[in-house]
Amino acid sequence: xxxxxxxxxxxxxxxxxxxxxxxxxxxxxxxxxxxxxxxxxxxxxxxxxxxxxxxxxxxxxxxxxxxxxxxxxxxxxxxxxxxxxxxxxxxxxxxxxxxxxxxxxxxxxxxxxxxxxxxxxxxxxxxxxxxxxxxxxxxxxxxxxxxxxxxxxxxxxxxxxxxxxxxxxxxxxxxxxxxxxxxxxxxxxxxxxxxxxxxxxxxxxxxxxxxxxxxxxxxxxxxxxxxxxxxxxxxxxxxxxxxxxxxxxxxxxxxxxxxxxxxxxxxxxxxxxxxxxxxxxxxxxxxxxxxxxxxxxxxxxxxxxxxxxxxxxxxxxxxxxxxxxxxxxxxxxxxxxxxxxxxxxxxxxxxxxxxxxxxxxxxxxxxxxxxxxxxxxxxxxxx
Amino acid sequence: xxxxxxxxxxxxxxxxxxxxxxxxxxxxxxxxxxxxxxxxxxxxxxxxxxxxxxxxxxxxxxxxxxxxxxxxxxxxxxxxxxxxxxxxxxxxxxxxxxxxxxxxxxxxxxxxxxxxxxxxxxxxxxxxxxxxxxxxxxxxxxxxxxxxxxxxxxxxxxxxxxxxxxxxxxxxxxxxxxxxxxxxxxxxxxxxxxxxxxxxxxxxxxxxxxxxxxxxxxxxxxxxxxxxxxxxxxxxxxxxxxxxxxxxxxxxxxxxxxxxxx
Numbered sequence: 229x230x231x232x233x234x235x236x237x238x239x240x241x242x243x244x245x246x247x248x249x250x251x252x253x254x255x256x257x258x259x260x261x262x263x264x265x266x267x268x269x270x271x272x273x274x275x276x277x278x279x280x281x282x283x284x285x286x287x288x289x290x291x292x293x294x295x296x297x298x299x300x301x302x303x304x305x306x307x308x309x310x311x312x313x314x315x316x317x318x319x320x321x322x323x324x325x326x327x328x329x330x331x332x333x334x335x336x337x338x339x340x341x342x343x344x345x346x347x348x349x350x351x352x353x354x355x356x357x358x359x360x361x362x363x364x365x366x367x368x369x370x371x372x373x374x375x376x377x378x379x380x381x382x383x384x385x386x387x388x389x390x391x392x393x394x395x396x397x398x399x400x401x402x403x404x405x406x407x408x409x410x411x412x413x414x415x416x417x418x419x420x421x422x423x424x425x426x427x428x429x430x431x432x433x434x435x436x437x438x439x440x441x442x443x444x445x446x447x448x449x450x451x452x453x454x455x456x457x458x459x460x461x462x463x464x465x466x467x468x469x470x471x472x473x474x475x476x477x478x479x480x481x482x483x484x485x486x487x488x489x490x491x492x493x494x495x496x497x498x499x500x501x502x503x504x505x506x507x508x509x510x511x512x513x514x515x516x517x518x519x520x521x522x523x524x525x526x527x528x529x530x531x532x533x534x535x536x537x538x539x540x541x542x543x544x545x546x547x548x549x550x551x552x553x554x555x556x557x558x559x560x561x562x563x564x565x566x567x568x569x570x571x572x573x574x575x576x577x578x579x580x581x582x583x584x585x586x587x588x589x590x591x592x593x594x595x596x597x598x599x600x601x602x603x604x605x606x607x608x609x610x611x
Numbered sequence: 612x613x614x615x616x617x618x619x620x621x622x623x624x625x626x627x628x629x630x631x632x633x634x635x636x637x638x639x640x641x642x643x644x645x646x647x648x649x650x651x652x653x654x655x656x657x658x659x660x661x662x663x664x665x666x667x668x669x670x671x672x673x674x675x676x677x678x679x680x681x682x683x684x685x686x687x688x689x690x691x692x693x694x695x696x697x698x699x700x701x702x703x704x705x706x707x708x709x710x711x712x713x714x715x716x717x718x719x720x721x722x723x724x725x726x727x728x729x730x731x732x733x734x735x736x737x738x739x740x741x742x743x744x745x746x747x748x749x750x751x752x753x754x755x756x757x758x759x760x761x762x763x764x765x766x767x768x769x770x771x772x773x774x775x776x777x778x779x780x781x782x783x784x785x786x787x788x789x790x791x792x793x794x795x796x797x798x799x800x801x802x803x804x805x806x807x808x809x810x811x812x813x814x815x816x817x818x819x820x821x822x823x824x825x826x827x828x829x830x831x832x833x834x835x836x837x838x839x840x841x842x843x844x845x846x847x848x849x850x851x852x853x854x855x856x857x858x859x860x861x862x863x864x865x866x867x868x869x870x871x872x873x
Contacts, residue, residue, distance in 0.1 A: 290806055
């Protein structure tokens with residue numbers, strides 16, 4: 229067993245940490261207070277190779293493994309969870325399924341653009357009546373005159389406002405449930421697709437969350453991703469990677485809480501001494517550090533398993549569950565360490581508090597993750 | 612243009628430094644090591660020269676195994692080749708010994724430019740660069756903050772920032788330059804660059820490989836006896852109170868009576 233990161237992984241960590249500190253952190257408060265898509269930051273991230281981290285060099289990417297991606301995502305989220313999710317979605321939810329399930333032609337057409345940051349991708353699974361029960365989705369795909377016609381309404385689509393390309397899941401077969409689904413690569417310029425309502429959110433405000441409307445949207449036969457009826461498999465395989473990305477986001481937020489608290493506890497004086505000398509503060513910091521360490525190691529393990537080509541559904545669920553609950557818990561404690569200063573916008577704590585919440589919800593709520601984990605523990609019959 | 616950049620791996624300046632209980636050095640465990648910041652600027656300068664004049668950038672470090680990481684970073688930033696000079700005879704080597712070893716490596720390569728950081732942030736000596744220039748018999752310009760190389764690549768105009776003045780020098784090439792941090796903004800190693808660097812081999816040579824005997828490297832002129840933490844500073848004097856006149860009076864009294872600077 230080897231607990232040390234390789235030289236390359238350490239270099240990636242140091243590089244992304246420096247990039248995040250210099251290019252993202254100074255803008256992170258303003259991007260939250262005045263939400264807007266951080267175009268310049270994303271352009272710089274693309275120049276560094278962050279938009280196509282996991283895309284092989286042959287398709288214009290950095291050619292890194294999933295562990296490197298997780299390491300990079302933690303560093304990005306430490307600076308801004310909003311900026312990070314834009315980059316994470318492009319990698320884990322868009323490039324990843326094209327890489328795993330796409331035809332050679334699809335990879336050549338889409339991956340270089342996504343990796344270079346010329347195009348941004350989004351992932352359209354959730355519908356108004358299909359959230360945790362995603363496989364019951366109702367968007368229809370009909371085969372008509374040699375092309376697919378998509379009709380339906382997708383919601384909560386991260387990156388949807390700016391995206392040039394959407395991975396859309398729709399029901400193509402008469403079968404109900406996961407087996408009736410197919411995945412499609414839909415370019416935003418195809419006729420019949422448009423952005424609907426733009427959501428206002430509690431946190432991660434610089435990433436857009438929108439409704440995507442499909443009204444007789446025409447998709448060429450060559451844009452079916454994977455096989456007919458394979459959509460459910462693709463969605464779930466993709467979510468394993470996506471959940472590792474969200475675990476990394478949560479670890480990044482929790483680390484931000486710990487680092488801010490550590491600095492503040494040294495500088496803040498009460499009762500004639502720095503508050504770090506009080507055991508109540510020390511215990512808060514120790515508990516944060518412990519949970520962060522556990523979350524990070526579980527995230528690394530899930531990423532490592534996935535890189536080995538092994539199934540990691542339960543491990544990714546475990547990593548995301550503990551990391552997201554750690555982020556929320558750490559943010560809650562961190563606001564308390566800061567007291568009144570934790571509640572006001574001049575300090576970043578209230579932002580971490582708002583940002584942390586989403587990690588317990590998207591890409592599988594804590595409840596769904598517990599269901600997935602319980603299946604692993606009890607076997608499918610047990611649940 | 613044949614460009615050589617010399618690098619050193621040093622403790623992160625933001626890392627807390629702990630002295631070993633026996634005072635023999637600093638605690639290595641848990642210490643974050645990075646490429647010396649000045650050397651990042653030296654690497655950037657070397658890469659910019661190559662981009663303008665083509666040619667190759669060779670990164671070299673004389674140090675322990677862990678110096679490999681600094682070399683890997685230079686490769687990831689875009690250096691063509693990296694060489695680690697590693698030999699147990701160099702344990703505890705001083706700056707002049709390191710300069711001799713680097714000179715033995717660099718001399719047969721006949722570089723057009725050798726670039727070093729102004730100093731390394733671990734021991735702030737600023738010796739290796741100038742010593743290396745002497746050993747290589749190259750003209751040198753140290754702590755340069757601006758570099759303008761003539762189109763034909765035969766000479767350069769450099770700026771040195773002095774206390775209250777700017778020194779402008781013309782240097783014929785080949786030359787050795789040591790660089791200030793204000794010279795440029797080092798590029799990030801791009802992520803594809805890191806992956807490409809992973810596949811490049813870092814050559815390792817020892818003193819024999821350089822044709823050097825231990826006698827030629829010499830022994831350290833100064834030997835570290837003991838490291839001690841600096842004495843704790845006495846707390847400053849705080850002037851409290853809302854009345855500005857009284858506060859000014861108290862500060863003047865302090866400066867003239869206790870600090871005796873007025």
